Amino acid sequence: MLLLSTISEASYPHAQGTTSKDLWPSLQQAYAAHSSSREYTLKTQLLKLEMKPDxxxxTYLTRAQDYSxxxxxxxxxxxxxxxxxLVISGLREEYNxxxxTLLAxxxxxxxxxxR
Structure with a gap:
């Protein structure tokens, strides 16, 4: 019941069942198409990860961990x-x-x- 109370009204048609065990697979299947896009976005962000100038x-390591x-x-x-x-390759020049050392x-x- 707790899971059902947390989903939006737009998701109600996809919610099948009354227990979390029943609801989760139906919601996962309904929204699985979005995960390919999300996967691509996250992998691209991780591959392009670079430490910002300041x-x-x-913060940089936390950002990398968040993507992971x-x-x-x-x-x-x-x-x-x-x-x-990926983290090592995105470090600023001052960390050369x-x-x-790390790569050797x-x-x-x-x-x-x-960390």
Whole structure:
């Protein structure tokens, strides 16, 4: 019942069932077409990720994590090593020394280590 009370009136025709277990699959199927567009948008944003000129590192890393989390939420998780590589490649020039150090390591760098 809680799920039903949170959806908009426009979604009522797609809601089939009375329990969350019944409702969720019908809503997911009704709105699945939007996830392809959302996936494309999120992946594009992640691939084009660059640290802005005056952006603090913590904000940049949070933005990267947000894109990764959003992709995981639609069933398209990003491998941690791919996320780390995308984050490293988008760092500003002032971080070139750090980039070289991280890329030269034997063991892969975790996202948590970047923070």
């Amino acid at each position: 952006e603090p590192a913590s 989390d959003a992709l995981a939420n639609i069933g398209e998780p990003v491998k941690e090593k791919d996320l780390v590589m 020394g750090l980039k070289s 390591r034997q063991a892969p760098t975790s996202f948590q280590e970047l």
